[in-house]
Amino acid sequence: MSYLEKVRACARYRPENYLPFRISGEQVGQVRLGFLPQLARFEDTFCCVKDGLNLADNLHRFEQRTEAVGRVLEGLREEGLVPGWRDEAYPVTNSFGSPPFFDMERAAVPLFGVRGYGVHVNGFVGDGGDMRMWIGRRSMSKPTGPGKLDQMVAGGQPSGMSLRENMLKESAEEANIPRSLAEEAVSVGAISYLTERPEGLRHDVLFNFDLHLPEDFEPVNTDDEVDKFYLWPMDQIMEVIRETDDFKFNSALVIIDFLVRRGFICPDDPDYAAIIAGLHR
């Protein structure tokens, strides 16, 4: 298998199966045709029109929208239509950093094809050919990607917290990284994708950090989200990325971005330009 196949595996999207989800005329997501009838029942909150789904016009304010959509989602949850409920509020925006239209339960975000955001930390030791990276195996109780391999630290981006603060919080919870050490993490960019997953349409941006760790640091999970950590040489990580599906689909892209930025994937790979383009959708 190739890196490009891994990138393309996160670009499964048939636009003909979706219609836009709009608030006050602005598109903020897209809803699968099959899911529309479920929402059409809630006429006080949603308005199904020929070319999409609109949030009801009389819902003007953040709190109003959050409450009305929350009520619908609670109902759908009882019918088993919102699996993996998290009790985490995610902001609904049409661009990161702009004021959110409302907050939505995290598990529903892919059902509305709304942009999701996360922070991932590549924790590594050594340099060049001697480099090794800490890899986490996700707990079997995680609602997405149970048992899959992951960055040392990875977490969704909730409402009301800065990316850096969230990175520091997740670093403490998932890997017991002292704040003073986590603060040395360098922001290195983001990857993004639009892809159909069992949980719905994922249209995410993952903000990435590189953290060069001392040789004697060992991550310890404190929130039961990671089962085990491994310190693997880059060669092994590169082979696992290329040859298996052991990594969570989006964590694989974060590693591929790392490999590009650090010169492990080189311009002599005929897919080089396509890989880079595929990491930014």
Place this chain on the structure above:
Amino acid sequence: MSYLEKVRACARYRPENYLPFRISGEQVGQVRLGFLPQLARFEDTFCCVKDGLNLADNLHRFEQRTEAVGRVLEGLREEGLVPGWRDEAYPVTNSFGSPPFFDMERAAVPLFGVRGYGVHVNGFVGDGGDMRMWIGRRSMSKPTGPGKLDQMVAGGQPSGMSLRENMLKESAEEANIPRSLAEEAVSVGAISYLTERPEGLRHDVLFNFDLHLPEDFEPVNTDDEVDKFYLWPMDQIMEVIRETDDFKFNSALVIIDFLVRRGFICPDDPDYAAIIAGLHR
């Protein structure tokens, strides 16, 4: 001014002013409506159809196409319609690394909206807050961006040479970097843009390298393409990027990508996600 404005300044494109340029049914570029009548005169080579411009169907082979289009371009050049002639062969492809359909004079590439490729080297000394970067001022005789600021090394990617080999060649010519030192450059990815410029439609991918230089290295231009080199602290470079148009339009994007990858532009910039998305088009 903001970094995002600089990124958006390289995204000026009105699709309604262009029609696709195709070879054997595959789109490889796009031609400005106003330029089409100039090409329609050469019926042996081009076929103007309702929805675009096709290369004549009887031109099957690489050499045939290169020669036929070359003849047309020579004619247009005599009429003054291909300014900035370079005598450099650029490959016409629809994706980097795939076999080229034919070779085209570099100056004509933007007239056909064909993908162009380049290599840029960020040459820097020091680390973190102490970092400084070598900046070149382009010679006034350059056909594009005369007198503008640029990376220490920057060059177009011609046919028949690997990206790395071209980087080494340009490093020697533009900055007199010994091969043994240039070989330490690390490939770090690419940026891309689609934008209207005086020379035509630029749809380029720039492959970037970072080269950590020893403090006592000083670049010396050997091919008259660079007038002068400056070693500037990052603060100064960041201010010049934001506040002026002194950098060549695309070299500014290469620096912005460096600033993102190295944590100088941080996630607390509200434009962070939009800047990164804008560097990959």
